[in-house]
Amino acid sequence: MATHCVDRELLNDWHIVADRESLSRDKPFPTRLLGVDLIVRERAGRFEVIRDDTGVALKSAERYGFIWTCLGTPRRDIVFIPEANEADRHLVSGGSIAVKVSGLRAVENFLDMGHFPFVHTGWLGEEPHTEVAPYNVEITAEDEVLATECKFYQPVASPTAREGFVVDYIYKVIRPYTVALYKSNPIQKHRLDVITLFVQPVDEENCIAHPYLCYLKDGMEAATVRSFMQLIFAQDKPILENQVPKRLPLDPRAETPIRADAVSVSYRRWLRDRAVTYGAIPARV
Structure with missing residues (x-):
């Protein structure tokens, strides 16, 4: 390593x-x-x-x-989050969570809807609602991986949810170790709550996750937003730390994808195209 x-x-x-x-x-x-x-x-x-x-x-x-x-010379500015400028949102850190796995694995896990019913049972998913419906993935003009028209039934989509509903999701990979999630707000369903996951690559097989939450204030306190995020990530952490190998394989033959993994496949290809190898197992040539 x-x-x-x-x-x-x-x-x-x-x-x-x-x-x-x-x-x-x-x-x-x-x-x-x-x-x-x-x-x-x-x-x-x-x-x-x-x-x-x-x-x-x-x-x-x-x-x-x-x-x-x-560590070098910045070629671009820090990621811009426009929702951080909206006065009716809680702007909350979800804490800094050390995870014994590659930061690229943490980003990919964040993109995975398929694990919701099994890892976040009763919260972000439940049986028999286990199927991930087809969705769209593209590389944008800003060179970001964008997944749209993602939909998934969630019994408790956020702390303000009073009943289960099909949640609209948008995923955006902004940088190799930065990914944003936009999801339906249970009260103002025409607007989206935003979670940006900034992952600090400590080394190739260890990272620190820094979730940044931009949640609409309606019906919710900032402390509740933070607690909900920490609950969800606490369920993810043991799954991530049991990943084998700890680094993310970039060879398309290394792990067999299914239809629900479309955004993951695009993310790995996007990393290969940008010659990102730190925290990864590079593809064989």
Whole structure:
């Protein structure tokens, strides 16, 4: 397993390295990104990110309540989430959850509707509603993987749900380790709640998931949003940590897909086309 990353796509992009709420101004916070040990510390009224091996201060920023850094030279800005600017939404961190698996596996699991009835029984799915209906997948002009017309019956789609209903989903893979989910709000069904999963690749077989929740406030407190997300992710974590292999195979022959895996197949192909190998088992040539 490679110790450090050589993928320019990842080295020259922004990644979350800490939740602002978890930091103390008088105590440095150790973490790791792409195999590189880092220290997050406060200096002159702002947080900075330092490489532990060289002492060099990296480019850093604070956005959405998280501390971000880039190990190389940023080729683009931090992911923009327009819903974060809407005043009638709770903007909540779902916590920082360490998971013993490749971050690419965590993203792929987030895209998988097929596991809802079996892993999130009574919440995001239940029998006999187990079939994933056909949906559309495309690569957008912005070079993102977009899955639309996704529909799935959920008994408790969110904390405000009072009955089960068929939920409309849209998935968007924005960066290799960043994926967003837009889903029907049970009260304002013409609008969508948004969950963005920022995954911090600690190394090739370990990650930290940083969910960022933009939920409509109607009928719900911010603490309830956070608790619901943590409940769902706690159900996912043991499944993820039992994945074999821990890294994501990119060879189309490695794991047999089914129709419901259309977005996963597109995601893996998208990673191959961008020469992303960190956290993956590259395809054989």
